[in-house]
Amino acid sequence: MNSFQITFYEDRNFGGRSYECSSDCGDLSSYLSHCYSCRVHSGCFMLYDRPNYMGNQYFVKRGEYPDCMSMGMSDWFRSCRMIPMYRGSYRMRIYDRENFGGQMMEMTDDCDSFMDRYRWSNCMSCHAMDGHWLMYEQPHYRGRMRYFWPGEYRSFDCMKFMSMRRIMDSWY
Known part of the structure; x- marks a missing residue:
């Protein structure tokens, strides 16, 4: 198979x-x-x-x-x-403004609420350096989602994200 x-x-x-x-x-x-x-x-x-x-x-x-x-x-x-299955380290920089503006946080693990952890109301751009990620419109991994693989994402087409998680090899 x-x-x-x-x-x-x-x-x-x-x-x-x-x-x-x-x-x-x-x-x-x-x-x-x-x-x-x-x-x-x-x-x-x-x-x-x-x-x-x-x-x-x-x-x-x-x-x-x-x-x-x-x-x-x-x-x-x-x-x-x-x-694709990914077994390396996970690293993503998230920004609270479009075009990598505003505050930046470097993520290496899941975050169920940007508001609870960072006092951010949302994430509006990111640079996925390593790994594959899902970002969600609402806290606690709810609402519409987007898939991010290594690359730069300057804007999210009017979407704002409030939680994120890594796509882990254990999910396969």
């Missing part, structure tokens, strides 16, 4: 036609007319409600997801991206 494998289903509760995937897929409608449920056999994936890795993001790890609506999606899965 590949280290990344997910099966998408046209209907809820794993019904209808299926499509098995072991890589990134920019447009699931090339294989299925719609996609309402999935099973992750191995690896971790980010699912998107629009083609070409756009729109809202939904993180899934090994397990069953019988109904995309129960995950908070307003529509069906349209694209997916594999999240």
